[in-house]
Amino acid sequence: SQQGEEDPQALSIQEGENATMNCSYKTSINNLQWYRQNSGRGLVHLILIRSNEREKHSGRLRVTLDTSKKSSSLLITASRAADTASYFCATGANNLFFGTGTRLTVIP
């Protein structure tokens, strides 16, 4: 399987706390991408990290990549209620394959 697998499946935190989601994959990658999906809507690209990068930041998002462990993590700092959504990692050589996602709930 080329798809990434996110962990945990669901995460519930209080507003202001940090949220960490993990992704594991099985094949060699050129890059790994994270996407967000609000309920019943399309996916929105958040960040792309290349295989030769170890960490990348975008606003309140921090992504790490460990190619030796074939894993990545997405950290959302100082979470807000508006961050409530599902988060997916995506990998693949020629096409992108997604997992089942982590459902994040941020409680006001």
Added chain:
Amino acid sequence: ETGVTQTPRHLVMGMTNKKSLKCEQHLGHNAMYWYKQSAKKPLELMFVYSLEERVENNSVPSRFSPECPNSSHLFLHLHTLQPEDSALYLCASSPRTGGSTGELFFGEGSRLTVL
């Protein structure tokens, strides 16, 4: 607004009906995709078109028939569907060079219910 527009947003059809989903992108991308999203399952890549030619078909049943008349438009023709085909169908586009995929831009999806 992502630049990818899907219509209709909601569709209810019987198993004997024929309907089509439409996707249009205004981003100048050269690749378009259909994904299927069912509850508690990973997104399933159904079809990939690059420069209007189908480059990937992940063993999708023939009751789903894609059409890509130009680089801006993508259709998914549906006929004699089954209730288990009920799902959110997502269209995406991307720039594609050398066979590799960059960032995907998704539409809002078409929610299909098969009765």
